Amino acid sequence: MKEIEGGVTSPKGFKAAGVFAGIRKKKKDMAMIFSEVPCIAAGTFTTNIVKAAPVKWDMEMVKKSPFVQAVVVNSGVANTCTGATGMGYCRDMAVTAGLNLGIPTEAVLVASTGLIGKQIPIDKIKTGIENLVPILGSSKEDGIMAAEAILTTDTRKKELAVEIELSGKKVIIGGMCKGSGMIHPNMCTMLSFITTDAAISKELLQEALSTDVKETYNMISVDGDTSTNDTVLLLANGLAGNHEITEKNEDYEKFAEALNFVNTYFAKRIAEDGEGATSLFEVKVINALTKEQAMKLSKSIVSSNLTKAAIFGHDLNWGRILCAMGYSGAEFEPDDVDLYFESSGGKIKLIENGIELIYSKEAAEEILSKPEITVIADIKMGNQSSTAWGCDLTYDYVRINAAYGS
Amino acid sequence: MKEIEGGVTSPKGFKAAGVFAGIRKKKKDMAMIFSEVPCIAAGTFTTNIVKAAPVKWDMEMVKKSPFVQAVVVNSGVANTCTGATGMGYCRDMAVTAGLNLGIPTEAVLVASTGLIGKQIPIDKIKTGIENLVPILGSSKEDGIMAAEAILTTDTRKKELAVEIELSGKKVIIGGMCKGSGMIHPNMCTMLSFITTDAAISKELLQEALSTDVKETYNMISVDGDTSTNDTVLLLANGLAGNHEITEKNEDYEKFAEALNFVNTYFAKRIAEDGEGATSLFEVKVINALTKEQAMKLSKSIVSSNLTKAAIFGHDLNWGRILCAMGYSGAEFEPDDVDLYFESSGGKIKLIENGIELIYSKEAAEEILSKPEITVIADIKMGNQSSTAWGCDLTYDYVRINAAYGS
Known part of the structure; x- marks a missing residue:
């Protein structure tokens, strides 16, 4: 597997575009992904009982539609808590896109992200769709335009593409995602769009995705708030020409590994770009008895407000961990725990068997001053491990969220 | 029932004192409560697996000791994650207090609060205990000294006393508590010390307390972090002379009601004085099918970082709720929910059947500008309700916790 420059337009046959439709202030706010040929689709969605209209739409289409061919996305307004009117507007987005692209309504998936509770400006959005279709392109720049148009409080776009070889054919997986606040995915994830030209059965595509999100997007937290709009969509159009993957053979493993690489990359980029964040906070729990135990522990540490504030302050307040x-x-067993801090500034053991060691405060502060901080907790019970990702809790998180709706 | 001026020294036979022992910088840091006669004790403690040494001590003594007669408390250091040495120091506190008071070691309960992971300065603490014993007194001022000495990041002391009549006798319940950060009690609570001169069996005393904490302390959250030191102790010395309560009769109900009044008061004061808080945030979920459902919903709203930041910003971002x-x-059913905001500035209905109503933004902002904000969510399923208390998430929360350990 190798990383290549690009994103959702990197796999064969995928086009994208991004435009400013007037929903947000002066920022691109609508994106489209389109495949020249029909795709099979897999999706994972928020477990929040309050689900956005486009989440409901996509859940149904991913399940029922024989194929999908496009995704239309708006940022700025979430289309959540908008009742029957909002559901109608969501359908209007799919209808408008289908008409302009010459594909069935049911082949269009929809995603919205932004403020909850306001109706989307459907006229602006329809015009946006009409403006997106003619400029769809397959270049890197087209992918970048789309990746920029899905952002809200994100400070940077998030794209990736990787190349693998399956049955002698070059297969590419590309993707883009967004996520910065209201990030605490649960059996689901943020807005993340992955495209691939791999030929794979719909059943295995969904299984590969569902398995992988548990250890990637579901292991990140920015603020403990599980969004109403979390969506990962994975579209496969088969244009790579590999033997179709229909069983869990070596090709499936290669595909799953590459997908994990892409999703892990995006999970870390979302955590690192958490609202107001100054650092990526990584937590590894090692030598656990079970994977589930390791995941509970790492997710709990990475979600702790007190720990996150201490990371912001470069403060060695390990008791909070x-x-x-x-x-x-x-x-x-608390009395068996060893605790380490690690970053590009070095590695230090702070706790042995639950008790603080003597260590250099200067060395520890040097480690904490870096933009990526890792905490390693060794619980000495078995050989399972888990990694979770989050960010520090900062003044800017409060500033951003004290005024977001106004 | 009537509220009277006072605190832990208000019930007959209870004395208290507070001193500066040199643990904190320039602030009183040690307190003692003493009953002239033996008491029965009830307690509820943190469910965190990592438990402070004094929590372990008290759990054992409340269970095993035939009677208790004193509580010794230090602030500044938590005596948590301190291993066998810390457990020994905790015992030393009880031994020293017992010797100086002329009571058995097993009749002394201990509580510590402050930084996790550092050993307590046992010599200073022993001297503190020696200084506390001779100044124990039963006046309101003595109670105030004790209430001040248990604080950490709290900005104000928290005291209350109420009077009830049981079998023709005046019975008093008094108390003091502390709590400001690492507040998200779970089947347990913060440091809270309640004294009473009621005569009541140990079994019913524990039952009254255990039942009540579920709807009082367990319904507050400052930051989602369940402390390692949460402790509520309830001491009853029987000096009021009422017929001993040995069954769930009318007297028990009166006692339980008064206890609930005291614990609710303290829960609200802890929430309101949450680290960095500018407002008390109250959430009522009404017309739920079950109590448990109402409690889950109200606690989830009051714990949401995004909602708390919006309350700080006086921002009507109800979608986060x-x-x-x-x-x-x-x-x-999200489509059935009605949502109201209420404060001394008025009451406004924002959402009806899951959809935003047209309302005056000015009126809503006037309501949100008050120091006590209530959100009411009507879910129209039954007749159960629950109230939870928290506070806003502010710049000061981040400031306080980015540097607490340094």
Whole structure:
């Protein structure tokens, strides 16, 4: 597997575009992904009971539609808590896109992200769709335009493409995602759009995605708030010409590994670009008895407000980490825990068997001053491990969220 | 029942004191409560697997000790994650207090609050205990000294006393508590010390307390972090002379009602004085099918970082409230929800059947500008309700917690 420059337009036959439709202030706010040929689609969606209209639409289409061929996205307004009117507007988006692209309404998936509770400006959005279709293109620049148009409080676009070889054919997986606040995915994820030219059965495409999100997007947290709009869509159009993957053979493993690489990359980029964040906070729990135990512990630490504030302050308040492990719901023996801090500034062991060691405060502060901080908790019970990603809790998180709706 | 001026020293036979022992910088940091006669004790403690040494001590003593007669408390250091040495120091506190008071070691309960992971300065603490014993007194001022000495990042002391009549005798319940950060009690609570001169069996004393904390302390959240030191102790010395309560009769109901009044008061004061808070944030979920459902929903809203930041910004971002209800784990129908905001500035209905109403933004902002804000969510499923309390998420929360350990 190798990383290549690009994003959703990198796999064969995929086009994209991004435009300013007047929903947000002066920023691109509508994107489209289009495949020249029909795709099979897999999706994972928020477990929040309050679901956005486009989430409901996509859940139905991914399940029922024989094929899909386009995704239309707006940022600025979430189309959540908008009732029957909002559901109608969501359908209007699919209808308008289908008419302009010459494909069935049911072949159009929809995503919205932004403020909850306001109706989307459907006239602007229809015009946006009409403006998107003629400029769809397959270049890197077209992918970048789309990746920029799906952002809200994100400070940077998030794109990736990787290349693998399956049955002698070059297969590409590309993607783009967004996510910065209201990030605490649960059996689901943020807005993430992955395209591939691999030939693979719909059943295995969904299985590869569903398995992978548990260890990627579901292991990140920015603020503990599980969004109403979380969506990952994975579109496969088969144009790579590989033997279609219809069983869990070596090709499936290669595809799943590449997909994991892409999703892990995006999960980390979302965490790192958490609202107001100054650092990526990575937590590894090692030597657990079970994977589930390791995941509970790492997710609990990475979600702790007190720990996140301490990371922001470059403050060695490790007791908060033990505290967060203690209320995680996972069993472990506090008196056996070893704790390490690691970054490009070095690695230091702070705790051995639950007790603080003597260490250089200067060395520890040097480690904490870097933009990517890793905490490693060794619980000495088995050989399972888990990694979770988050970010620090900063003044800017409060600033951004004290005024977002106004 | 009537509220009277006072605190832990208000019930007959209870004395208290507070001193500066040199643990914190220039602030009183040690307190003692003493009953002239033996008491029965009830307690509820943190469910965090990582438990402070004094929590372990108290859990054992409340269970095993035939009677208790004193509580010794230090602030500044938590005596958590301190291993066998810390457990020994905790015992030393009880031994020293017992010797100086002339009571058995097992009749002394201990509580510590502050930074996790550092050993307590046992010599200073022993001297503190020696200084506390001779100045124990039963006046309101003595109670105030104790209430001040248990604080950490709290900005104000928290005291209350109420008077009830049981079998023709005046019975008093008094208390003091602290709590400001690492507040998200779970089947347990913060440091809260309640004294009473009621005569009541140990079994009913514990039952009254255990039942009540579920709807009081367990319904508050400042930051989602369940502490390692949460402790509520309830001491009853029987000096009021009422017929001992040994069954769930009318007297028990009166006592339980008064206890609920005291614990609700303290829960609200802890929430309101959350680290960095500028407002008390109250959430009422009404017309739920079950109490448990109402509690899950109200606690989820009050714990949402995004909602708390919006309250700080006086921002009507009600979608975050629906979102937090949606990921609470409780079932409900989003399209049936009515939502109200209420404060001393008025009451306004924002949402009806899940959809935003037209309302005056000025009127809503006037309501949100008050120091106590209530959100009411009517889910129209039954007749159960629940109230939770929290506070806003502010720049000061981040400031306080980015540097607490340094």
